[in-house]
Amino acid sequence: xxxxxxxxxxxxxxxxxxxxxxxxxxxxxxxxxxxxxxxxxxxxxxxxxxxxxxxxxxxxxxxxxxxxxxxxxxxxxxxxxxxxxxx
Numbered sequence: 001x002x003x004x005x006x007x008x009x010x011x012x013x014x015x016x017x018x019x020x021x022x023x024x025x026x027x028x029x030x031x032x033x034x035x036x037x038x039x040x041x042x043x044x045x046x047x048x049x050x051x052x053x054x055x056x057x058x059x060x061x062x063x064x065x066x067x068x069x070x071x072x073x074x075x076x077x078x079x080x081x082x083x084x085x086x087x
Contacts, residue, residue: 001051005072011084018043018056018081020072025051029073032058032083035066043070060085 004021020028030043043058068083 003074005074005079005081007070007081007083010081011086012060013086014059014061016058016060016083018058018070018072019053020049020056020074021053022049022051022074025049026075027073028054029071030056031071031073032063033069033071035068037069040068046073 001021001023003023004019006019008017010016018030025048027046028044028049029046032040032043034040040063044056063085065085065087068085070081070083072079072081
């Protein structure tokens with residue numbers, strides 16, 4: 001099994017789901033940044049995720065429409081996904 005990071009729906013209206021699949025337990029942190037790289041919200045503070053598939057539901061009701069970067073850091077290695085928030 002490999003590490004997989006997916007996000008759906010995208011573009012999203014009021015909510016999106018981030019799926020993180022890990023082959024072994026790992027330290028996971030998920031953050032949402034705006035286009036100017038300003039931290040908008042911490043979706044998940046650094047904590048251990050068990051191996052396997054975990055879904056994180058992200059409420060976007062308090063986030064303005066626009067383009068955002070979601071940074072998923074797993075054991076110190078960052079992966080970026082673009083998130084489009086629509087009305």
